Amino acid sequence: MLEVKNLHVKIADEDREILRGLDLVVKPGEVHAIMGPNGSGKSTLSYVLAGKPDYEVTDGEVTLDGADLLAMEADERAARGVFLAFQYPVEIPGVANMTFLKAALNAQRKARGEGEILTPDFMRLVRSEAGKLAINQDMLKRPVNVGFSGGEKKRNEILQMAVLQPKLCILDETDSGLDIDALKIVSEGVNALRSPDRAFVVITHYQRLLDHIRPDFVHVLSKGRIVRSGGPELALELEAKGYADYVGEAA
Amino acid sequence: MPESAVMTAEPRILRTQAEKDLLDLWRRKPERADSAAIATLRDAAIARFDKAGLPHRRVEEYKYTDLRALLKTVPPLAGRADVEAARAAAGPAAEGEVRLVFVDGHFEPALSGALPKGVTVESLANLLPHGHTLGDRLGLSATAMQDPLVGLNTAFMRDGVVIRVAARTKVAERIAIEHVATGAHAAFLRHAVAVEDLAEVTIVERYRGPADAASHVNEVVELTIGDGATVHWVKLQTEGLAAAHFSTLVVDLSEKAELDHFALGAGAAVARAQVFARFSGEHATLSTRAATLLEGRRHADATLVVDHAVPHGTSRELYRAVIDGEAKSVFQGKIVVRQHAQKTDGKMASNAVLLTDAAEAMNKPELEIFADDVVCGHGATAGELDERLKFYLMSRGIPAAEAETLLIMAFLGEAVDTIADEALRDQVTAEIEAWLERRAAAKAA
Numbered sequence: 001m002l003e004v005k006n007l008h009v010k011i012a013d014e015d016r017e018i019l020r021g022l023d024l025v026v027k028p029g030e031v032h033a034i035m036g037p038n039g040s041g042k043s044t045l046s047y048v049l050a051g052k053p054d055y056e057v058t059d060g061e062v063t064l065d066g067a068d069l070l071a072m073e074a075d076e077r078a079a080r081g082v083f084l085a086f087q088y089p090v091e092i093p094g095v096a097n098m099t100f101l102k103a104a105l106n107a108q109r110k111a112r113g114e115g116e117i118l119t120p121d122f123m124r125l126v127r128s129e130a131g132k133l134a135i136n137q138d139m140l141k142r143p144v145n146v147g148f149s150g151g152e153k154k155r156n157e158i159l160q161m162a163v164l165q166p167k168l169c170i171l172d173e174t175d176s177g178l179d180i181d182a183l184k185i186v187s188e189g190v191n192a193l194r195s196p197d198r199a200f201v202v203i204t205h206y207q208r209l210l211d212h213i214r215p216d217f218v219h220v221l222s223k224g225r226i227v228r229s230g231g232p233e234l235a236l237e238l239e240a241k242g243y244a245d246y247v248g249e250a251a
Numbered sequence: 252m253p254e255s256a257v258m259t260a261e262p263r264i265l266r267t268q269a270e271k272d273l274l275d276l277w278r279r280k281p282e283r284a285d286s287a288a289i290a291t292l293r294d295a296a297i298a299r300f301d302k303a304g305l306p307h308r309r310v311e312e313y314k315y316t317d318l319r320a321l322l323k324t325v326p327p328l329a330g331r332a333d334v335e336a337a338r339a340a341a342g343p344a345a346e347g348e349v350r351l352v353f354v355d356g357h358f359e360p361a362l363s364g365a366l367p368k369g370v371t372v373e374s375l376a377n378l379l380p381h382g383h384t385l386g387d388r389l390g391l392s393a394t395a396m397q398d399p400l401v402g403l404n405t406a407f408m409r410d411g412v413v414i415r416v417a418a419r420t421k422v423a424e425r426i427a428i429e430h431v432a433t434g435a436h437a438a439f440l441r442h443a444v445a446v447e448d449l450a451e452v453t454i455v456e457r458y459r460g461p462a463d464a465a466s467h468v469n470e471v472v473e474l475t476i477g478d479g480a481t482v483h484w485v486k487l488q489t490e491g492l493a494a495a496h497f498s499t500l501v502v503d504l505s506e507k508a509e510l511d512h513f514a515l516g517a518g519a520a521v522a523r524a525q526v527f528a529r530f531s532g533e534h535a536t537l538s539t540r541a542a543t544l545l546e547g548r549r550h551a552d553a554t555l556v557v558d559h560a561v562p563h564g565t566s567r568e569l570y571r572a573v574i575d576g577e578a579k580s581v582f583q584g585k586i587v588v589r590q591h592a593q594k595t596d597g598k599m600a601s602n603a604v605l606l607t608d609a610a611e612a613m614n615k616p617e618l619e620i621f622a623d624d625v626v627c628g629h630g631a632t633a634g635e636l637d638e639r640l641k642f643y644l645m646s647r648g649i650p651a652a653e654a655e656t657l658l659i660m661a662f663l664g665e666a667v668d669t670i671a672d673e674a675l676r677d678q679v680t681a682e683i684e685a686w687l688e689r690r691a692a693a694k695a696a
Binding site for chain 1 (some may be wrong): 644
């Protein structure tokens with residue numbers, strides 16, 4: 001589904017490379033965890049896949065089902081099934097959560113040549129998914145993320161994921177700022193979306209999220225490259241030993 | 252010879268074309284049967300104009316809106332259109348509205364609706380020969396009297412309406428003052444609205460015209476709000492992109508009076524909307540909000556002076572501007588709190604979003620506070636749309652143009668959403684959406 005080959009990325013106005021030859025292949029149904037020390041390029045990878053404009057790809061390629069992802073604007077990528085659950089979801093004053101969800105869903109449907117969703121169907125869909133994530137009516141009516149707690153913002157990200165039904169879900173440090181109860185709700189939301197034709201890239205610093213969202217593969221990212229790959233046991237090893245080996249190795 | 256010497260020696264020999272046009276209008280003005288009092292006012296006003304000319308950048312209040320530079324010409328006055336042509340231009344009235352229609356500066360009573368109980372309307376043109384009824388209401392505040400645009404209005408005012416809402420009358424229908432320009436004509440309108448004690452009314456002003464007509468409107472409204480009376484006022488200015496629009500609202504608030512005012516500015520090449528508000532009774536409340544949309548090389552100025560002359564007044568000002576292309580928005584807001592106006596509560600905010608590098612916003616907030624027990628503040632910002640928010644919306648599949656539209660609507664929403672009358676709120680929203688659609692279409696082309 002997703003193929004990343006020799007990806008080199010720098011921040012648009014700076015010379016320093018953040019990703020330095022990253023390779024990654026993700027197949028449908030798989031869950032890949034990407035772990036690594038701070039500053040290793042984890043968030044950059046998520047932003048580059050989602051199409052944030054502040055980065056410049058200097059080499060390499062990224063394809064989604066064979067299509068050149070890097071040539072697309074962020075909205076086109078979303079319409080093709082890329083979804084990034086943000087580490088820090090932004091607040092959008094003046095745009096109601098429901099209005100936003102509907103605009104997003106209909107924009108994606110339109111881009112795929114599908115008709116707009118009927119309002120009653122949309123309402124039913126949102127209510128049912130929101131219920132699973134303990135998101136109440138008030139949160140749906142309020143402006144996007146405005147006045148939401150850290151946990152509410154993360155749940156709102158998962159709600160968007162559930163409504164938009166993407167193919168490739170990228171979770172950027174979704175566990176940060178979550179207490180154990182919120183972590184459970186969010187993980188259950190993610191697990192409910194696991195399916196044979198959907199893949200996840202779960203970016204995290206800590207192993208604890210992976211207790212809830214069980215990965216098929218774990219990769220260690222260090223200094224802009226994947227330096228080791230393995231199964232779930234690799235996450236446990238990292239939890240026990242820390243990242244010292246990888247920080248030292250690359251330095 | 253140094254330039255300063257030339258200017259000292261020859262203070263104002265060169266008149267601009269617009270100044271010539273205005274003096275020409277004066278010379279060729281139709282014979283009027285003005286009362287002596289009105290004639291004296293007019294003569295004094297034109298004499299001031301003859302001496303000072305159009306206000307320019309060295310006049311403090313017009314520093315950012317130099318009318319000598321911005322106003323190229325002033326078109327002639329229009330004759331009265333025949334009723335059928337006027338009817339066609341005006342179009343049908345909206346539901347729930349009593350309309351007072353003006354076409355090219357002339358009041359058209361035949362197109363106007365039946366008045367609700369407790370409301371009386373007189374045509375200014377009929378009152379000018381007498382002056383006694385109007386005389387009371389021409390007692391403009393000193394700030395307004397000194398204003399050059401108000402001066403021109405006094406010199407040239409030809410028509411308007413004098414509306415009176417009797418005490419304790421709650422008017423269910425909206426009263427609409429509607430001006431339609433049919434072409435390049437000048438219109439000088441003077442309205443006086445007296446809302447008596449404990450009355451309540453919603454008034455909407457609409458100014459429109461053909462997309463390409465260089466029409467010129469200078470209107471002045473004198474609004475007096477009696478004790479405990481409430482006025483909702485919405486203005487929609489959507490004239491063509493070659494038009495000039497100058498408006499001044501002079502409002503006097505009595506005890507416990509309330510004015511809830513909103514203005515949309517979405518048309519005209521050059522526009523200036525002035526609000527001069529005076530608190531003359533205690534515990535009165537003023538809320539004034541504006542949404543200004545600018546593109547191309549348009550220039551729009553919102554000037555506000557709020558005079559808290561008595562204690563316990565509350566004022567809220569929220570001015571929002573969205574500026575595209577090479578357009579320029581000016582906001583000048585001044586809150587004056589006089590020495591004995593204790594417990595005044597004033598908050599003023601002016602925020603501009605610049606959609607291009609060439610767009611310009613001038614913010615000039617001022618507080619002049621002479622009392623020591625007040626809560627007053629202002630905030631002024633100008634910046635681009637937040638790229639982080641735009642990316643967030645795009646990352647969910649919303650295309651760039653639509654993301655910008657959502658963010659602009661959200662930005663203006665704070666000023667628009669509090670319009671009490673739902674139909675007017677929808678109408679303002681529809682005008683903003685139409686502007687955004689034109690913008691999106693122009694960008695796509």
